[in-house]
Structure formats: structure tokens, C-alpha cells
Amino acid sequence: MRSSSSSSSTPAEPDGAFAELLARVQACTVCAAQLPYPPRPILRVSPTARLLIVGQAPGRRVHETKIPWNDPSGDLLRQWLGMTREVFYDVSRIAIVPTGLCYPGTVNGSDLPPRPECAPLWHPQLREAMPDIRLTLLIGAYAQAYYLGKRRGRTLADTVAAWRDFAPDYFPLPHPSPRNRLWLKRNPWFELEVLPALRERVGAALAAGDNGGAKNQA
Ligand code: SF4
Numbered sequence: 001m002r003s004s005s006s007s008s009s010t011p012a013e014p015d016g017a018f019a020e021l022l023a024r025v026q027a028c029t030v031c032a033a034q035l036p037y038p039p040r041p042i043l044r045v046s047p048t049a050r051l052l053i054v055g056q057a058p059g060r061r062v063h064e065t066k067i068p069w070n071d072p073s074g075d076l077l078r079q080w081l082g083m084t085r086e087v088f089y090d091v092s093r094i095a096i097v098p099t100g101l102c103y104p105g106t107v108n109g110s111d112l113p114p115r116p117e118c119a120p121l122w123h124p125q126l127r128e129a130m131p132d133i134r135l136t137l138l139i140g141a142y143a144q145a146y147y148l149g150k151r152r153g154r155t156l157a158d159t160v161a162a163w164r165d166f167a168p169d170y171f172p173l174p175h176p177s178p179r180n181r182l183w184l185k186r187n188p189w190f191e192l193e194v195l196p197a198l199r200e201r202v203g204a205a206l207a208a209g210d211n212g213g214a215k216n217q218a
Pocket of ligand 1: 041
């Protein structure tokens with residue numbers, strides 16, 4: 001199986017054009033001058049992936065461990081998805097590509113936004129190299145801004161509440177950061193109504209055969 005990841009749990013060596021693309025991503029220095037550390041793109045991709053998870057940008061802990069969603073936000077995301085770590089990190093089925101691939105640093109204790117150069121440069125190429133992606137989870141405002149553009153709602157809650165409008169390709173979600181616990185408390189419909197639908201859609205995407213399910217387009 002051809003698959004690859006930037007994390008230490010890489011299950012197999014990639015080959016051909018996919019490996020060449022991944023090598024170019026990992027060697028990227030396009031916005032190095034704006035980053036607090038030398039570029040370290042954090043992503044997990046494979047040409048057989050069916051589900052794509054697009055978050056914001058690596059935080060400091062993820063930057064250090066090189067494992068995306070290896071933090072309390074990841075724990076809550078897996079809880080939302082009803083997934084074990086083993087399933088979540090099965091790169092042959094689930095790809096993880098943040099809106100900005102490198103840790104952008106912080107200001108006043110908050111993570112800076114993803115570098116704006118990154119998604120337009122790498123997402124179209126990575127998506128083209130993963131033709132079996134059937135569903136893309138758009139986690140947080142930056143992922144939704146890049147993929148949905150003007151189709152977004154006025155607020156993040158509006159966008160998430162309108163999740164049906166973005167089916168079958170996309171599913172918008174709030175960021176599962178501990179900082180968003182108040183948002184979750186104020187919007188109980190999310191856990192009651194949206195999470196069951198999310199689990200169903202994710203299950204269908206992961207289970208779909210080669211002729212099943214709708215294909216995402218970048
Ligand atoms: S954030 Fe993206 S564009 Fe900037 S150096 Fe990292 S991979 Fe390249």
C-alpha cells in the first residue's frame with residue numbers, strides 16, 4: 001500500500017509521483033521568514049484516503065511531536081467522531097492536512113492564523129493526489145473560509161448549522177479546542193443534532209466502495 005505521513009508512525013514508504021509531491025511539501029520554505037521555527041509541515045496523507053480532515057495549523061505541541069491532533073483538541077475531535085486513535089491515525093483511510101501546514105507561532109498566548117500562502121499552494125495538489133476522498137471535514141473558521149468562501153454563513157454557528165448545504169463534499173465543524181467549550185455550551189444543538197449526522201456521514205465515507213459515495217472536488 002502506498003501511504004505516507006510526516007509523523008513517526010509512517011506505515012509504509014510512498015512511491016512515484018505521490019512521494020515526489022510529499023517530498024516537495026516537506027521541503028517547502030515558502031514562508032520560512034514568517035515562521036518562528038524552521039518549516040516543519042505536519043500532515044498525514046495517502047493516495048487511498050477516503051476522509052480528509054482539514055484543521056487550522058499545528059500548535060506548539062503538535063509541532064514538537066509531529067503528530068497532528070495529538071492534543072486535547074484531538075481527543076475531543078475523536079470523541080465527536082466516535083473514533084479510537086487507531087482508526088483516526090489509519091493514514092490509508094484518513095488524511096489530515098491543516099489549512100497551514102507549519103506552526104505559525106503565537107501572539108499574546110494565542111496561536112497565529114495559518115500562513116495564507118500555504119493552502120492555495122498545497123491543498124489543490126494534495127487533493128488531486130488523493131482521488132478517493134469522499135468527505136472533507138472543515139474544522140474551524142480558517143478551513144471553512146478557504147474551502148467554502150462566500151458560501152459560509154455570517155457566523156461559524158450559522159455555517160455549522162447549515163451543514164446540509166455543503167453535503168455531500170464538505171462537513172463544517174467548530175474547532176474542538178478547550179477554548180471553545182463555551183461555544184459548545186451555548187449551542188447544544190451541535191451535540192444533539194449535528195454529531196449523530198457527522199458520525200453517519202463519516203462512517204459512510206470510510207465504508208464506501210470504489211463506486212459508492214460522492215467524490216469531493218477541490
Ligand atoms: S506553512 Fe506552508 S507555505 Fe509556509 S513553509 Fe510551511 S508548508 Fe510552506
